[in-house]
Amino acid sequence: MSGTVEFERHDAQAVNSARLRQPLYTARRKIFPKRASGSFRNFKWLVMAVTLGIYYLTPWIRWVLITSTVGRAWCGYTCPQTVWVDLFLVVERAVEGDRNARIKLDQGPWTARKLALRISKHAIWVLIAVATGGAWIFYFADAPTLLGDFVTGQAAPVAYITVAVLTATTYAFGGPMREQVCTHMSPRARLPAPTPDQHSRPVTDTDWRGDASLRPAHAAAAQGVETGDCVDCNACVVVCPMGIDIRDGQQLECITCALCIDACDSVMDKLGRERGLISYATLADYNANMALATEDGAHEIRPSLLRDASGRMSQAVSHFHLRKLFRPRTFIYFGGWSLIGLLLIYGLMTRDRLELNVLHDRNPQYVVLSDGSIRNGYTVKLLNKIPEQRTVTVSLGELPGAAMSVIGLDHEEGSSVTVSLEPDRARSLKVYVRQPRELKPSDSRAQRLVFHVEDVSSHDAADYVTSFETPE
Ligand code: SF4
Numbered sequence: 001m002s003g004t005v006e007f008e009r010h011d012a013q014a015v016n017s018a019r020l021r022q023p024l025y026t027a028r029r030k031i032f033p034k035r036a037s038g039s040f041r042n043f044k045w046l047v048m049a050v051t052l053g054i055y056y057l058t059p060w061i062r063w064v065l066i067t068s069t070v071g072r073a074w075c076g077y078t079c080p081q082t083v084w085v086d087l088f089l090v091v092e093r094a095v096e097g098d099r100n101a102r103i104k105l106d107q108g109p110w111t112a113r114k115l116a117l118r119i120s121k122h123a124i125w126v127l128i129a130v131a132t133g134g135a136w137i138f139y140f141a142d143a144p145t146l147l148g149d150f151v152t153g154q155a156a157p158v159a160y161i162t163v164a165v166l167t168a169t170t171y172a173f174g175g176p177m178r179e180q181v182c183t184h185m186s187p188r189a190r191l192p193a194p195t196p197d198q199h200s201r202p203v204t205d206t207d208w209r210g211d212a213s214l215r216p217a218h219a220a221a222a223q224g225v226e227t228g229d230c231v232d233c234n235a236c237v238v239v240c241p242m243g244i245d246i247r248d249g250q251q252l253e254c255i256t257c258a259l260c261i262d263a264c265d266s267v268m269d270k271l272g273r274e275r276g277l278i279s280y281a282t283l284a285d286y287n288a289n290m291a292l293a294t295e296d297g298a299h300e301i302r303p304s305l306l307r308d309a310s311g312r313m314s315q316a317v318s319h320f321h322l323r324k325l326f327r328p329r330t331f332i333y334f335g336g337w338s339l340i341g342l343l344l345i346y347g348l349m350t351r352d353r354l355e356l357n358v359l360h361d362r363n364p365q366y367v368v369l370s371d372g373s374i375r376n377g378y379t380v381k382l383l384n385k386i387p388e389q390r391t392v393t394v395s396l397g398e399l400p401g402a403a404m405s406v407i408g409l410d411h412e413e414g415s416s417v418t419v420s421l422e423p424d425r426a427r428s429l430k431v432y433v434r435q436p437r438e439l440k441p442s443d444s445r446a447q448r449l450v451f452h453v454e455d456v457s458s459h460d461a462a463d464y465v466t467s468f469e470t471p472e
């Protein structure tokens, strides 16, 4: 079938081959994915650059307060596991070489060179893991300030714990565990997804073009058997990061990364055959084309039935068309996710930038001072949610004659006090509020007291209603 055209045939077998898979868990066999090239690989590089760029850089944009991460466009492209495994594989290839070199190194004896390469690889992995854990904490405080505090040992313990945990998990998941995370830990692999239907497009081996049952195809072709387009080169197997052979059919391990599509398309290009032997295909198209190749199941697959007299793919073969993407289900999901996105944006735009919480002292609830006036104690918590220093005024309302004093602040007792707030920080004030005894109403034991906080320049403001306790 291949004529004189040169293409590389890999002596490989899928590590996670569906045909050889054991029913119970067996010891993991290492997977050494070969570097793939093609349009899907290029798209994955682009997505990786964008997603990693967003993750590492956005906390440093000081004029935007990031309180949530961007939404997930999932599995083969933007799942963090996929993106970081891709990044770790780039490092592994740069240090140890592509697939064959890595297999040789792995199976070879321990030498000084092997030790140096392994130490270099793991050291770079650890650096990436530390940077990943470090980047995460910058989402929760002003990044330059926190970095300064972190390296000088002045950051909160939770910052160090968070970095340690994320460093360990990033290193373990992206390095040694890799595909095992997708297979054994990801709920996506274990739960039947509710969204696909027969018009969804998983990565599919269009075996109506090249019957998997005829493998090895080159041996079958030598016996004059009609084999279709698959030349059994294993290019799709050696690039698969999950170690599977997509020609075995749909498997839960498949993360739909499409690297096997790139690998197979490049082989089809060399052979001068139509691309898409492995492709994103719908079950509806697959069934229609399979019916064509077997004349509605009357016999085994005959790939020649799919071609016209000139040898080109027949017009009757079902192909992808853009209009097939526009289905009611697609619009419903798009509408639902758009609504969620809009609500998130609305929540971000309208969220409080200044927050006030007040806790009334419970023991004692009030104190009668020597001049007969009544005093209550409060803990006032101010939360500045913008990455800039600001000056705010805290004032009292609704309690007749109320005056306050703040412990630790040098100020005159009065109905308001001015304090400064650090960027993205909370500040706690111990406040005493005093009311002359003669102003206490005779019909109420607890009176209403309002704390009001206001930014003197932006006029961001917040109120908190509490009570002022007095004796009977
Ligand atoms: S079978 Fe193809 S799409 Fe699925 S994980 Fe392997 S390379 Fe990616």
Ligand code: SF4
Pocket: 229, 230, 231, 232, 233, 234, 235, 236, 237, 247, 263, 264, 265, 267, 277, 278
């Ligand atoms: S499906 Fe494509 S890449 Fe895979 S063995 Fe067949 S020809 Fe090679």
